[in-house]
Amino acid sequence: MKKILYPVSLIMICLILSGWGSKGHRKISQNMAPCLPAQMSFLKPAWTNVVASNASAADYRKDEDPDESPRHFIDIDNYPEFVQSGYIEQKYDSVVARHGLAFVIDQGILPWATLTTYDSLKSCFRRGDWNKSALFAADLGHYVGDGHMPLHITRNYNGQFSGQNGVHSRYETTMVGKFESLIVYPVDSARIIQNVREYVFASLYDDYKYVDSVLIADTYATTTGGTTGSTEYYQALWAKSGDFTILMMRNASDALASLIY
Numbered sequence: 172m173k174k175i176l177y178p179v180s181l182i183m184i185c186l187i188l189s190g191w192g193s194k195g196h197r198k199i200s201q202n203m204a205p206c207l208p209a210q211m212s213f214l215k216p217a218w219t220n221v222v223a224s225n226a227s228a229a230d231y232r233k234d235e236d237p238d239e240s241p242r243h244f245i246d247i248d249n250y251p252e253f254v255q256s257g258y259i260e261q262k263y264d265s266v267v268a269r270h271g272l273a274f275v276i277d278q279g280i281l282p283w284a285t286l287t288t289y290d291s292l293k294s295c296f297r298r299g300d301w302n303k304s305a306l307f308a309a310d311l312g313h314y315v316g317d318g319h320m321p322l323h324i325t326r327n328y329n330g331q332f333s334g335q336n337g338v339h340s341r342y343e344t345t346m347v348g349k350f351e352s353l354i355v356y357p358v359d360s361a362r363i364i365q366n367v368r369e370y371v372f373a374s375l376y377d378d379y380k381y382v383d384s385v386l387i388a389d390t391y392a393t394t395t396g397g398t399t400g401s402t403e404y405y406q407a408l409w410a411k412s413g414d415f416t417i418l419m420m421r422n423a424s425d426a427l428a429s430l431i432y
Contacts, residue, residue: 191316191420192344192348195351199316200219200309202420202424203219203358204216204223206361218301222308228313229314244281245278245323246326247379249278258372279323281314282375285315295307315427318371335386338385341389342388346405350413356417358425374422384412391407
């Protein structure tokens with residue numbers, strides 16, 4: 172489980188690491204469906220509704236499955252090679268051989284969980300197990316969504332190293348919940364992905380650049396909006412971060428659709 176700097180309840184841990192929150196994850200999965208091409212019309216609305224309805228199922232499993240939490244994040248900037256070059260080993264066995272299993276688990280295994288779930292979904296499609304495929308697609312959407320949330324891919328996931336404790340839930344859950352009605356975006360058509368592993372890691376590298384953007388937005392909001400629980404704070408936070416937040420959620424919907432395609 173992700174390192175916590177001070178003792179907190181399991182409920183609080185799950186809250187801190189809850190991706191885009193239930194509303195955000197559901198929106199990402201709902202907006203996946205329009206991206207799918209006509210030849211995938213056999214995936215009826217009932218199937219896509221199951222995907223959206225179970226978009227946060229992976230979060231709920233954290234209470235029962237001690238192996239679940241590391242699947243939702245990767246503290247990628249704790250890898251020396253990422254700091255030096257902007258990349259890490261893509262193959263799980265290779266990164267474990269280099270750093271040791273305990274280190275890799277402690278930093279989170281989000282990209283490899285995404286790839287494993289993708290493989291499981293592919294197996295379901297091949298054998299025509301549509302009911303189980305919807306549940307794997309829901310998990311895939313959750314992990315893809317987490318991978319497009321910058322604070323799920325940094326060691327400073329809760330602002331604990333920058334004097335911004337609590338920024339994680341303020342940004343991804345409370346702010347997204349307050350401004351959900353404004354998170355509206357067009358979607359692109361799903362496209363064929365030639366190399367799924369490279370695609371998953373490239374998305375992480377691209378989204379990492381928004382880590383500073385979230386922290387800067389939080390600093391701006393506390394400076395201009397006042398206390399972090401105030402309406403003024405959240406209005407300022409949204410004003411500073413709304414555009415790139417919508418972009419990342421749009422990219423997550425597009426990515427999920429393309430992986431399913």
